Amino acid sequence: MAASPRTKQRANKAGTYKTLKIAHRKGVDWLTLSRPQQLNAVNPVMADELADYFDALTQSNKVRVVVMQGEGRHFCAGFDLDNTGQMAANVLRSLEMQRQMARIVLLMRRCPQPIIALMHGAACGAGFALALAADVRYAAQDARMNVAMARIGLTGCDMGISYFLPRAVGSGNAAEMMMGGRFVNADRALRIGLVSDVVPHDALAKTGQALVDEMINMSPAGLRLTKEGIAFAQDANNLDAVVAMEDRGQVLCMAPYMEEGVAAFREKRAPRYPK
Numbered sequence: 001m002a003a004s005p006r007t008k009q010r011a012n013k014a015g016t017y018k019t020l021k022i023a024h025r026k027g028v029d030w031l032t033l034s035r036p037q038q039l040n041a042v043n044p045v046m047a048d049e050l051a052d053y054f055d056a057l058t059q060s061n062k063v064r065v066v067v068m069q070g071e072g073r074h075f076c077a078g079f080d081l082d083n084t085g086q087m088a089a090n091v092l093r094s095l096e097m098q099r100q101m102a103r104i105v106l107l108m109r110r111c112p113q114p115i116i117a118l119m120h121g122a123a124c125g126a127g128f129a130l131a132l133a134a135d136v137r138y139a140a141q142d143a144r145m146n147v148a149m150a151r152i153g154l155t156g157c158d159m160g161i162s163y164f165l166p167r168a169v170g171s172g173n174a175a176e177m178m179m180g181g182r183f184v185n186a187d188r189a190l191r192i193g194l195v196s197d198v199v200p201h202d203a204l205a206k207t208g209q210a211l212v213d214e215m216i217n218m219s220p221a222g223l224r225l226t227k228e229g230i231a232f233a234q235d236a237n238n239l240d241a242v243v244a245m246e247d248r249g250q251v252l253c254m255a256p257y258m259e260e261g262v263a264a265f266r267e268k269r270a271p272r273y274p275k
Helices: 044-057 081-087 091-110 126-133 161-169 171-178 186-191 201-216 220-235 239-267
Strands: 020-025 028-033 065-070 115-119 122-124 136-140 144-146 197-199
Touching: 020 044, 044 091, 065 126, 065 201, 081 091, 091 126, 115 126, 115 201, 122 126, 126 144, 126 161, 136 186, 136 201, 161 171, 186 197, 197 201, 220 239
Parallel strands: 028 065, 065 115, 115 136, 122 144, 136 197
Antiparallel strands: 020 028
8 A cells, every 4th residue: 555665755854753654756745644553543643743744735835746545454543542541631631632633634624735545444533534634535445434433422523524524425424424433334435425436455546646647737736726726615605706716716827837738738748837
């Protein structure tokens, strides 16, 4: 599941991460959750590192797309329950750790790069929330996901799940998952629109790469403004506001990119956009 051995580690703080592996290739970061012995469960260290990584992306023009995956047998089994005692110590500590986890999702949505989640094995609880915060989700045939918080005495509303899940699958399907912690397998996830495709495990990285190649062929600003526009339109109150946003984005891209884009389309070649 790891990125190609030809990729190289980013020469920045990412090289010091203890729970993440980040390989960069041709404008794409392959972000791997790397606690395989713990099923890639999120502990406070991983939460801090994920927040640091996604926060830094807001200032990065070199990274155009992020592909997120898990090392080993699972994508992410959720929050590391060995840290439950810390989280439940007192109200202030509980709030601190809760905000630490939720901040990851906020930063994923604020970063301008589209995020592709490649899910295999378990994508539960916090892992499911990370996948929901991605822009596109692909699942291996063995993937299964659930709102695990509902099974450990908490609410099913956590880390943005109550925002993203009903929008992805409708309120009825979301309520079924959030009110009982019921597992959804890959085939059902595809039927209800939770994932874009289900593929064999060994084809997951290739499927992600195919979409990456298409995204990279968009203009640099066009790709970022598309992610921003989808998010804006999802919460807009009226069509007029959405159209005004769309007009702004198109005008910003016309002068720097449209001539080359049209030429590449006519010549049936990859565009060579200015950076």
